[in-house]
Amino acid sequence: MHYRRFGKTELNLSVFSLGTMRCLDNADTFHQVLTAAVNRGINHIETARAYGQSEQYLGQALSSLNRSELVLTTKLLPGSDVDRFVDESLERLKTDYIDCLALHGVNTAEHLHQVEEMIPALNQVLEDGRIRHIGASSHGDLEVVMGAIALPIISFINLHYYFFNRRNAPAIKLAHQKDLGVFIISPADKGGQLYTPPNQLKELCAPFDPLLLTYRWLLSDSRITTLSVGPAVPAELDWPLQVANSTSVLAPTEQATLARLEQAQKTVLDTEQCHQCYDCLPCPEAINIPEVLRLRNLALAYDMEQFGQYRYGMFERAGHWFPGRKGNRCTDCGDCLPRCPQQLAIPTLLQDTHERLKGAERRRLWSD
Incomplete structure (x- = not known):
């Protein structure tokens, strides 16, 4: 140790x-x-x-x-x-x-x-x-x-x-x-x-x-x-x-493997990859856009769908421990679109994430 x-x-x-x-x-x-x-x-x-x-x-x-x-x-x-x-x-x-x-x-x-x-x-x-x-x-x-x-x-x-x-x-x-x-x-x-x-x-x-x-x-x-x-x-x-x-x-082989992970995400997501700049916030509907899209990144690039469902399911249930609302709360207002340097179709990606990760509804974990 x-x-x-x-x-x-x-x-x-x-x-x-x-x-x-x-x-x-x-x-x-x-x-x-x-x-x-x-x-x-x-x-x-x-x-x-x-x-x-x-x-x-x-x-x-x-x-x-x-x-x-x-x-x-x-x-x-x-x-x-x-x-x-x-x-x-x-x-x-x-x-x-x-x-x-x-x-x-x-x-x-x-x-x-x-x-x-x-x-x-x-x-x-x-x-x-x-x-x-x-x-x-x-x-x-x-x-x-x-x-x-x-x-x-x-x-x-x-x-x-x-x-x-x-x-x-x-x-x-x-x-x-x-x-x-x-x-x-x-x-x-x-x-x-x-x-x-x-x-x-x-x-x-x-x-x-x-x-x-x-x-x-x-x-x-x-x-x-x-x-x-x-x-x-x-x-x-x-x-x-x-x-x-x-x-x-990190050894060269470890560095190469981590680089391969990052390249896989770029390859799979291509023009739909959220780069986590947070410029899209604040959202009028209090959606935690970067975190929602990070979970989408992981689910698509690495098949981490189970993890994505686990974390996505905490939105609106965990209060200040995991703040933000789910992607289906998007009203397509377009407020975030001009702020995104990647020009992502954020409302479409939010709804897609919700359909992929929504899982079954469960009780709220904690109060605010």
């Missing part, structure tokens, strides 16, 4: 971090996963008060581990009662300090304002040692992410950034300039459901595995500290940790 400096926190983190949202069946399973991860060299454990009994299970398991060798991160939402919630987490974790506290779901301008109002309370928990470092975790627009990174109290940032979604590339650059630790969240799942890649993607990535190749793309970037991995059972650590020591620059 390789380790990297977590920005200005000066912590040395394993390049893979254990996310605990999935290993929640019972305390025994949780302990088995945690022990297996630590034995494999993982020293950064991410939990949250919202992850069921994760904090309690972690607190129970810490008694059999060397707490001083582990880096613990827990999370709380913007607008939370910092003093009370931190004390509750400390009690559940059975520890007298938490290494990193992530302000989770800083997804809107209002959340940024709430975080700014929390700064006096956050400074207090830093000063009294209950918390060592403050960071942010965002699923929001790039502008919100950049705003979170710019807050002086922030020492690390948790981001969505993947080979198949590079919208947050400017955020990676700014975080590096500000010497922030960078934690990439959910690279296997939200990065493309790469535990179950379609055959077309596997063929394009051959001789490499799609999951491991895209992990390598991330790990080869020295600005990135660590990637989350979220096993439900210990055996699920085996696959991703094959590249836990592979943090060097």
Whole structure:
């Protein structure tokens, strides 16, 4: 297992971090996963008060581990009662300090304002040692992410950034300039459901595995500290940790394979490829046009239709965690057309995406 400096926190983190949202069946399973991860060299454990009994299970398991060798991160939402919630987490974790506290779901301008109002309370928990470092975790627009990174109290940032979604590339650059630790969240799942890649993607990535190749793309970037991995059972650590020591620059064969992936998208989509410039926004109907068309790109170029249905189905169901309306909300107003440098027939492509990815209607996940 390789380790990297977590920005200005000066912590040395394993390049893979254990996310605990999935290993929640019972305390025994949780302990088995945690022990297996630590034995494999993982020293950064991410939990949250919202992850069921994760904090309690972690607190129970810490008694059999060397707490001083582990880096613990827990999370709380913007607008939370910092003093009370931190004390509750400390009690559940059975520890007298938490290494990193992530302000989770800083997804809107209002959340940024709430975080700014929390700064006096956050400074207090830093000063009294209950918390060592403050960071942010965002699923929001790039502008919100950049705003979170710019807050002086922030020492690390948790981001969505993947080979198949590079919208947050400017955020990676700014975080590096500000010497922030960078934690990439959910690279296997939200990065493309790469535990179950379609055959077309596997063929394009051959001789490499799609999951491991895209992990390598991330790990080869020295600005990135660590990637989350979220096993439900210990055996699920085996696959991703094959590249836990592979943090060097990409080999020529890896570069050629990634170039082949990009060329395949250009070839298949031709004049219908959305290049993710975001110039089409804002949409009067609040359609997240670039994200809708990104999912279309992936479905057509790599047969990632199952992933596309999974993500597309979250529109209008996940509130600020995944904002935007579905493509069928387009009224063909034409407002976006003159702004598109590719001159895409955006209304037609939005409707096409909806027909391809709409799937079955399901209940709303979260309120706003």
